[in-house]
Amino acid sequence: MYDPSMRVLTVLELLQSREEVTGAELARRLEVSPRTVQRYVARLQDLGIPVEGRRGVGGAYRLKPGFQLPPLMFTGEEALALALGLRALTHLGLHALAPAAQGAGAKLTRTLPHALRDDVQALELSVQLDASPWVVGTDATLLSVLLRAVRGQCAVAFTYAAPRTPPTTRRADVYRVVHLDGRWYAVGHCHLRGALRSFRLDRMQALSVLDEPFSPPPDFDALAYLRSTLPERAAHDVSVWLAAPPELLRGHVSGWHTDLSPENGGTRLRARRDNLSSFAAFLLGLGCDFRVDSPPELRAEFGRLAQRSAALAHYTDP
Template identity: 90%
Template structure:
C-alpha cells in the first residue's frame, strides 16, 4: 500500500468501521509515522470530511457523529473493477440488465473524480469483451427471485421443462445459484424427486417463493455437485482449422467442450467429441475449406464419408 491516496482512503475506511481509532494504530496499520498520519487526516479534513482528533497520550481520531459519507468513494482499482463488472453482465446471460448496467455506469462516471473518470472512459474506449455464443440468456427477474429465496431459506415452486420432456410443476429447496459454462443453475433438494437436483434457469418459469422455510446442509458446495453431474471428458480431442472467421461459426457449432479462436485468417476449433462419425458429417456440411490436424481417426472418417458420398452420387 504505497500510494498515498490509497492510504488516505484506508484511514477513512478505518474511521468508518470504528467509533474511534488511535493515531498509533493508524500509523501501525499504514506503516507510516504518526506525523504522516496527521497529514492524511488533514487531507480528509481538506476534502470536507469532519474528522475529530484528540491530542495527548493515546490521542485518537473519529468521524463527527451523524456524518453521512457520500454514496460513492472508490479507489482507481475499485472504479475499474466496477466498470468492468457492469460491462460483463451480458456475458453472464443477463441481457435484461443491460439498460440498468448502462445507467449505473453513467452514474459511476459522473460521481468519480476527474482522473478516475478519465480512466473509466479509457476502459470504455479501449476494452472489447467478446460475447460468447454459448452463454444462455437468463431472466433477471427470475434470478432475483431465486436469490431472495436462497437468502431467506424458503422453498420455491416453479414450472420446469426438461429437455425433450413435458413441463412439470416442481417444489425445491434451493441451496445455491451457480453460473457454469454459460448457463445459470439452481441447485438444491427437489421435493418431487426427493433428491438433490440442479435446474437450468432458462428452463424455469413462474417462480414463486413459498412460505415454507428449510435448513440447507452445512458447507454445501453447489459448484462441486454440479460439476460431478456434468458429462465425462470426451473420448477424442479434435483440432480443426476452418477457413472462416469465428463470428461466422457462432450459433452453428455446439458449445459443448468447444473452443473457437482466430488463427491465420480463419478459425481454430478445439473440441472434445465422443462420436467422430457425426462430427465428420457436421464438418462436411460446413461451406468452407478446412484442415483436420487431429486426431487421425477423424481424417479417416472424413475420407470414408467422402467415398460414400461419391459412390452414392455415381448411382444417379
C-alpha cells in the same frame, strides 16, 4: 487544492461518521463558503442520498436515521473491477439488467475523482467484449427472486419445462445458484424426486417463494455436484486448417471450446470436441476446403462418412 468531486465525497464521509455536522464546520473543514456546502449537499441529494438539513442559526446536516451507505471511495483497481463487472452482465445472460448497468455505470463515473473517471471512460472506449452465442439468456427478475429464497432458506415452487417432456410443477429447497458454461442453474433438493437435482433457470417459470423454511447441508459444493452430473464433454483436441478467413467463419462455427486464428491465408481452428462424427459432418457442411491435422480419429470419421454416403447413394426403394 481539493477536487470538487472529492469535496462532495468528504461531505458524505463526515455525515456518515457523525450524527450531525453543522454547515459552518463543513465549510471550515472543506475551506469553502456555506453556500458552496449547500451545493455539495444538493449534489448528494441528487444522487439519492437522504441528507436532511436544519435551517437557522447553528444549522446542521445529517443523514436520514437508519440510512447506511457503503464507502464510495474506490482505488483504481476497484473502479476498474466495477466498470468491467457492469459491462460483463450481459455476458452472463442477464440482458434485462443492461439499462440498470448503464445507470450504475453513470453514477459510478459521476462520483469518481477526475483521474479515476478518465480511466473508466478510457475503458469504455477501448475495451470490447465479445458476446458468446452460447450464453443462454436468463430472466433477471426470476434470478433475483430465487436468490432471495436462497438467502432466506425458503423453498420455492415453479413450473419446469425441459425439452421433449411435458412441463411439471416442482417444489425445491435451493441450496445454491450456479453459473456454468453459459447457463444458470439452481441446485438443491427436489421434493418431487426426493433427491438432489439441478434446474436450468431458463426453463423455470412462475417461480414463487414458499413459507417453508429448510436448512441447507453444511459446506455444500453446488459447483462440484453440477459438474459431476453434466455429461463429459470435450474429449478430443482438434486442430484443423480451413481455406477461409476467420471473419467468414465467425457465426458459422460454434464458439464452444473453440479458437479461430488467421494462418496462411486461411484459419486455424482449435477446439475440443467429444462427438467427432458430428464434427466431421459439420466441417463438410462449411463448403470450404480444409486439412485435418489432429486427431487421427477425426480423419477416420471421414472414411466412415464416405462409406455411409456411398451406401445411401446406391440405395433403392424396394
